[in-house]
Amino acid sequence: MLRFALTRALSLTLSLIVASLVIFAVIEVIPGDPAAFMLGLNAAPEAVEALRDDLGLNGSLVSRYLSWITGMMTGDFGVSYTYRVPVSDLVAQRLQVSLPLALYALILSTTIAIPVGLIAAAKRGSVTDYGIMGTTQLGIAVPNFWFAMLLVLVFAVNLRWFSAGGFPGWDAGVMAGLKALTLPAIALALPQASILARVMRSSLLETLHQDYIRTARAKGLSRRQATTRHALRNAMIPVLTIIGLQFSFLLAGAIIIENVFFLPGLGRLIFQGITQRDLVVVESLVMLLVFAVIVVTFLVDIAYAAVDPRLRRKA
Structure with a gap:
């Protein structure tokens, strides 16, 4: 290892x-x-x-x-030409929004996608399976910024359950901060959950046709027991890849959503740096996000090795 x-x-x-x-x-x-x-x-x-x-x-x-x-x-990212403050201070401030938003969206997408993928695989060829696959295809096709504006129209403008944008800061309370991030997190989580559910279904169906699953069934295990005890762990290997890539995307690629909801996050800071020609900010932030993607990739590889011992033997 x-x-x-x-x-x-x-x-x-x-x-x-x-x-x-x-x-x-x-x-x-x-x-x-x-x-x-x-x-x-x-x-x-x-x-x-x-x-x-x-x-x-x-x-x-x-x-x-x-x-x-x-x-x-050493943590010295330079000084922003526009804001005249160290870029590290800007990153620390904006990360307080972007990181919780990415985690919130990832938790939502994973919580939705894995059970949905399991149900679709268990009900393969049924009306339920076709309905889930059709819904996930729609979730992938719908642009998240359009879905974000739809959420604002329904839940902020008409129902007034949430604010249309902005972030009150964590000083206003954890619940107030999470409430402000809920609509953006849902908008980000929808396409990610759709992709993850389809991957979960395909991976589980492929695993269920392996010889060791048939052997487990022949020994007297029910389909549910064979799935949860044996198939699910191996089916999670490609799912872990998607989860890792999704977190990187949610952290680095939420520029449009952060601008739709006027969130002071890293994505909006990059957009402002580009429009204001603040190359010090753009250069440092892009490098920082690349580093985050590489670290997440490394953690996914370690998770691979923990799930599949064959990878450890090949190293």
Whole structure:
């Protein structure tokens, strides 16, 4: 198990290094002069040069990259040109919204999808199965931002059970914060639950046709016992992959939903950084989100090894 974990950690570390080089090149090399880009075409040369000195852009590419990556490793993400505060402070503030939102949506999607997938697999070929598959197909097809606006129209405008947007802060109480995140979490969870339910059904149906399941049934176990004791654990392996990818998406890809509900999260901060040409914020946040995706991938791989001992023997 330790060897498997070290091998995966080394592989993902190399991926992180390559990602940092790509991000650095795209943000600071390809567009040309980042300072001129941030200030606009009509900026005075003196202002551009002052900003270059402020951002440390007068050094070589190698020294700038090493300075940036060293700062990232020590928690120094630079200073936002727009807000004039450390990017780490902005990330800490916005993460208090994005991380609970991602976890909330992931819990909702998993809680819905796994039982639904189990029911669909158990009722294969029945009206229930066709109904579930049709509903999940609709959940995948419907854009989450359209579903978000529909939720606002029904539950905020007409029924007035929830607010149409904004976040009161956790100082207002945990229940008030969760209530503000409920509609965005549902909007994010719908397509993820639909995907996860279909994967759960397909994986479980494939597992139920394996020889060891037939052997378990021949020994006297009922279909439910064979499913819960033997099939479910192996069927969870592809499901874990989807759950890991979904968490990464929910954390990094909620830009549209956060803008629909005016949530001060990481997604909206990236959007604001792009529109305000604050490349320091964009560069640091993209790297941070890539790091989060890689860490989640590593944890999923470790979960694989815990579920399937064959992976540990192959390492």
